[in-house]
Amino acid sequence: MSRITKAFANRKAFIAFVTGGDPDIETTEKLVFAMVEAGTDLIEIGIPFSDPVAEGIVIQEADERALKSGCTTDKLFDMVVRIRQKTDVPLLFMTYLNPIFTYGKEKFLSRCAECGIDGIIVPDMPFEEKNELADVCELYKIDLISMIAPTSEERITLIAKEAKGFIYCVSSLGVTGVRGEITTDIGIMVQKVREVTNVPCAIGFGISTPEQAGSMAELADGAIVGSAIVKLVAKFGKDSVKPVSEYVRSMKKGIENPLK
Amino acid sequence: MPETLMKAVQELEKAYEFYKNDPAFQNELDGLLKKYAGRPSLLYYAAKMTQDLGGAKIYLKREDLNHTGSHKINNVLGQVLLAKRMGKTRVIAETGAGQHGVATATAAALMDMECEIFMGKEDTERQALNVFRMELLGAKVYPVTSGTMTLKDAVNETMREWTARMDDTMYVLGSVMGPHPFPTIVRDFQKVIGKEIKEQLMVDEGKLPDVVIACVGGGSNAMGAFYEFILDPSVKLIGCEAAGLGVDNPKNAATIANGTVGVFHGMKSYFCQDEYGQIAPVYSISAGLDYPGIGPEHAYLSDKGRAQYVPITDSEAVEAFEYLSHTEGIIPAIESAHAVAYAKELAPAMAKDQIIVVNLSGRGDKDVAAIARYKGVSLFE
Numbered sequence: 001m002s003r004i005t006k007a008f009a010n011r012k013a014f015i016a017f018v019t020g021g022d023p024d025i026e027t028t029e030k031l032v033f034a035m036v037e038a039g040t041d042l043i044e045i046g047i048p049f050s051d052p053v054a055e056g057i058v059i060q061e062a063d064e065r066a067l068k069s070g071c072t073t074d075k076l077f078d079m080v081v082r083i084r085q086k087t088d089v090p091l092l093f094m095t096y097l098n099p100i101f102t103y104g105k106e107k108f109l110s111r112c113a114e115c116g117i118d119g120i121i122v123p124d125m126p127f128e129e130k131n132e133l134a135d136v137c138e139l140y141k142i143d144l145i146s147m148i149a150p151t152s153e154e155r156i157t158l159i160a161k162e163a164k165g166f167i168y169c170v171s172s173l174g175v176t177g178v179r180g181e182i183t184t185d186i187g188i189m190v191q192k193v194r195e196v197t198n199v200p201c202a203i204g205f206g207i208s209t210p211e212q213a214g215s216m217a218e219l220a221d222g223a224i225v226g227s228a229i230v231k232l233v234a235k236f237g238k239d240s241v242k243p244v245s246e247y248v249r250s251m252k253k254g255i256e257n258p259l260k
Numbered sequence: 261m262p263e264t265l266m267k268a269v270q271e272l273e274k275a276y277e278f279y280k281n282d283p284a285f286q287n288e289l290d291g292l293l294k295k296y297a298g299r300p301s302l303l304y305y306a307a308k309m310t311q312d313l314g315g316a317k318i319y320l321k322r323e324d325l326n327h328t329g330s331h332k333i334n335n336v337l338g339q340v341l342l343a344k345r346m347g348k349t350r351v352i353a354e355t356g357a358g359q360h361g362v363a364t365a366t367a368a369a370l371m372d373m374e375c376e377i378f379m380g381k382e383d384t385e386r387q388a389l390n391v392f393r394m395e396l397l398g399a400k401v402y403p404v405t406s407g408t409m410t411l412k413d414a415v416n417e418t419m420r421e422w423t424a425r426m427d428d429t430m431y432v433l434g435s436v437m438g439p440h441p442f443p444t445i446v447r448d449f450q451k452v453i454g455k456e457i458k459e460q461l462m463v464d465e466g467k468l469p470d471v472v473i474a475c476v477g478g479g480s481n482a483m484g485a486f487y488e489f490i491l492d493p494s495v496k497l498i499g500c501e502a503a504g505l506g507v508d509n510p511k512n513a514a515t516i517a518n519g520t521v522g523v524f525h526g527m528k529s530y531f532c533q534d535e536y537g538q539i540a541p542v543y544s545i546s547a548g549l550d551y552p553g554i555g556p557e558h559a560y561l562s563d564k565g566r567a568q569y570v571p572i573t574d575s576e577a578v579e580a581f582e583y584l585s586h587t588e589g590i591i592p593a594i595e596s597a598h599a600v601a602y603a604k605e606l607a608p609a610m611a612k613d614q615i616i617v618v619n620l621s622g623r624g625d626k627d628v629a630a631i632a633r634y635k636g637v638s639l640f641e
Contacts, residue, residue: 050538051407051524053419054262060406073536097523102537124526126266132523149264151426159263173264174424 003090003118004042004143004165008200013041013166013222014213014252015202017094018244019062019230020045021071023237025079031233034245036089039252041222044121045080047073047095054096054123056177058227062234073103077111084116092145094121097132105133109140119143119165127159137164148193149173150184156192163199169220171205177227179206186219210254217255225251261439261526265419268426269526273441275346280448285345292337296370297327299334299452303460303617309587309607316470316610318603320590320620321457323481330593330622331453331481332363336432338449340367343430350374350429354418356383356411356477357548357595358390359622360434365399367432375399378417380410383547390626408541411477411551415525435478436555439526443555450484457617458488465615471496471606474619475598476569477513477549479558481621486567496568498606499558500598502544503571513542515554516562516569522553529556545574545634548595548622572598578634580604581624593622594631 007013016035020028032043048063048071055063073095080091093112100108100122112120120142125132130144137144143165148156150173160167169189171182190201203216204224213223232247233240261269279285293299302322310318323331343351351373355361361377368375377394381403384391394401407413415438422431433442436450454472461469472489474482476499489495504512512518512532519530522537532540532552544550554569561567577594580601585591592600596619603618610616624631632639 051412051416053416053525054423056420057406064407067538096537098531098533098539099537101523102520102533102535123262124523126261126263128266129261147263149262149266151264151267153267155263155266170264173426175420 002143002165003088007041007090008166008221011041012217012255013202014039014255015042015044015222015224016040016229016248017044017046017224017226018233019059019066020047020076020079021066021069022048022062022230022233023065024069025071025075027238027240029079029083030241031244032083033087034241035248036087038245038248040089040248042090042092044092044094044224044226045076047076047093047099049096049099052096054175056175056227058230058234059176062230073099077115080115080117090118091116092119092121093117094123097122097125100133105136109136109142112142113140117142119145121145121168123147127155148189150189156189157196160193160197160199163197166200166202166221167193168224169201169203171203171207171216176205178208178231182206182212186216190220210250213251214254214258218258223255262423264423265426268422269439269441271346275342276441276445279342279345285341289338289341292341293334293452297333297337298325300456300460301325303457303464305464306588309584312587313604313607315607315612316614316616317612318607319461319469319615319617321453321485321617323453323619323621324592324596324623328363328366329625330359330363331450331484332360332434333366334452334484335434335446335449335480336360336363336367339430339432339445340364340371340373343432344371344373346430348373348428348430351432352376352378352418352421352429353432353434354411354414355379355434356414356550357546357593358383358387358394358626359548361394361399361401362390362397364432365394365397368399369397377401378404378414378421380404380408380414382409383411386547386630387626389629411547412539435480436483436557437478437525437527437553443527443557446480447483447487447557450480451487453481453484453619454486454488457485461615461617468492468495469617470494470610470614471498471616472619473498473500473599473603473616475500475549475595475621476554476558477502477551477595478553479555481619483555483557485619486561490566497561497566498602499567499569500572500602501569502546502549502598503573504543504545506573507571511543512571513544513550513552514571515552517571519554524553527556529553529559545577545630546594546598548593549598570602572601576601578631581627581631590620591624592620593624594627596621
């Protein structure tokens, strides 16, 4: 059983995202350990990109800060090596197609495998283009995470059939970012997935409160939180470890004991 | 392309495949191009320029005389009409120099569509007049403050907006770039330029041109001018990229000269980027050419050797801007001046019976203030 599959076994998973290198690599490393300690089941590390078209303003600004601080893909690989020595938590890279393509997909994915990355999420690579990376991912046993969106409709079946690791279920139209309320009928999306695969479904985009996390995880197999964490990092910078840790603990609690 | 947008681009592809063969749609578009945009645009023999340079005969394809002052109207009338047929009530668009934004706002006003334009904040300052023009036409203009605050960031922001709202909204993309089917659609709506050049030159000279020159940012006016001639191997096709302060200076936007293959804005093409795939903060005096990529079909023509792409610096473009103004009494857009600059260089080395056609993609009124600034002249309005 892969680390990702194990993370979803017998529990609702809490998945945390943090932008790598924001405000610096040292802090990111500390944040990852603190989030694991606070109960995070899977960690997504964003490789910053100059033009993150799927992100709202919070993560856009985090990417800008990270790039300004000198963060590079190579430095994040080195960081993952250090993290992997101390924890078994599933680690995923989230980044755009161009940083992977330009780095060299073969070189990128072989380094992912060496460092102990379990999966990658590429939000600007749709199902139709996944062959850009799918074969190489297969070769290095890295799960290429599929995304489904509220507009996917009949595409859900197509995408879910070939999904690996878990399915990233986008809760709302638009870009990443905190939302007061999620209006999409997520239940129907998850049901369509369930009809064709046992690969777990995690819901992301717009989740920020323990209540939201709880109700989303109820509908699926896990909840993904990014912008709310990155907001804390933006506010507290190098001192964000404690507030992020406390926040993650509250979110995890929301998932384990959802309000009925 | 984010998964969320796949429905929108597939819906667009389906609609376009239908309407491109629909006689009623084509008739209505033809009517608009003739009666509203003023097509066909003139093919003007620049006798004084020809005489002054002492080589090949130079013709100017006067896209600057179209309604709204550039070639952008050709594409926009097509796309907004298509959006209307698809039942959309709102259009959004990016703009660099403001020409595509103005054209989109114009077509939206004509066809009763809501219109919102995203424009890099730096460009709203360089092209303040065009911002006001768009507002006069009833559009809302959003200054984009992310990234480099120029054209690529305006594209990012328009895509983000489309991701949030696509049921009633069409993204009217301004160049032969972005995800399929946009490069095809924009090329098809712009290819009228080359078609007219061929017909008009046949009447005036009874033969094909030897060279067609056009400026290239994303590359819509160039693709429009080139497409008709791709299968005529005797016609040399030359695209002029913005080299800013020079191809060896980081402040440039010459994608074919300096770019490498990447995948961005929904297309695989050449991009100015670093070793980690971070898109470079490009620069040109021309806001319309200030884009770090190039349309994928241009990348293809370049790879195949069918078209050639040359870098033109800010100073060469400004010199050509002034030259054409003095010599022919035509003030070109600073974008188009990049093409004029290369014609100036090329013509003297060619025979007198040879012909160069320069696609004069837009008029220069919008650039007058910026050129004055460049030359250190302060204008008080």
